[in-house]
Amino acid sequence: MNIGMKIAVALSCVALLQGCHHDDDDDDQPLSLMDFSVMTTNLTNNQPLSPLALALHGESELLNVGMSASKGLEHMAEGGDNTLLLEEFVLNERVDTTASGTGLIMPGDYETLMLTTSLSDVHLSLSSMLVNSNDGFVAVDGAALNELKVGESLTLYAPVYDAGTEANSESMATIPGPAAGGEGYNSERDDRDFVSIHPGILTETSGLVDSVLNSGHRFDNPAAKVVVTRLQ
């Protein structure tokens, strides 16, 4: 196939969007689109998940694990607001497309979001606050979707990270979720200031006398199941 024909085929793919087949050796063509559905199930006992922030992007990670959290990640992890994080994704040249959840995902509930990308080397990142925590969030950080064929699914189990931007006091004043009704985001960084795996909820029974949380708010990893299906 010459270059002119390749462009013509690629353009017709864009025009039709669906039902466009291409040869296997055309996988590097930037305009062959892939559609994914991402179904996120809340596996915790009593930790509603804040509206999801999703991104499809090139290699490899997006969430600064082991490093200082971005401002957008801090906003999402402390207050459940994904607006600034999604704006950061859009400004990141490695990110091709983003999606936002429509609301809280309650324990046992799930939400399915759709994304379409023209990337050939595609990775998924996903994050959402555990709202009855100081700055805990469940995340998938750059899972490779390259091997997924049309109709295939990939199941990922997501652990809970700690943004490292707010001390895990568990106090009523500092947790925004329904367990406390306290403050969400603030600009102060009074914890280790790097993203780690969350050490878990303590509660008063572990000696944290100011904790407003109870044993029902504890969690273990994984905290969410993420099923990615390639539709096209």
Add this chain to the structure above:
Amino acid sequence: MKKRMIPLLTLAALSATPAMADKDFDATLTNLTHSLYFTPLLVTAHDDSTYLFKSGMAASANLQAMAEGGDIAGLSMDLAAVNADIVENPAAGLLAPGASTTASFTPMKENEQLSIVGMMLPTNDGFVGLNSLDIPEKKGTYTYYLNAYDAGTEANNEIINGGGMPGVLGIPADPSGMSGVNGTGVVDNEHNMTVHIHRGAVGDMDAMGGSSDLNSGVHRWLNPVAKLVITVK
């Protein structure tokens, strides 16, 4: 006679040549915990009949020395005896929470599996572990998450007393400097005396007493405790 010896010598020389190197790769490990340190890591590519530990099996004496005191010399000698590729202590000391270190390999052909161990401080006999992962062959980047194991060789009494020698009860040290003193001991025996998934630290909030010298707000963790990225070149 002379004519026949030359090809024989050539053959002998060929067979003495070291096995061809397999694909080069980097193994980058990130400490994902909030406040625990890894003692000098042992990272190794080895053949499929070698292992450092297996869950559900009793720890070797050399694994015990690593898990209770951070001493990897014995395990490293075991590996050298089976021609493993070995990288000792890539972080040149403790690997702090959030920090990363990389071990680079040009492995011998038969060394197709990767294992990693390093003690977690402060614990009695907890370690971050990877047992015999098949090293990917295709060029690319591969991510894995590692769990914390309990060697099953020492009771998790959570008392920091400098005890790091095998069989000496207690925790050698707390690099975070956030521990307490005068704990009475959380437990004095271990139910599972094989290598198993660590149940985590208990700790307390009493710096001058209580049952544990660990701080429940600092020294707890959940799995995974490390991220491993293998880059096959």
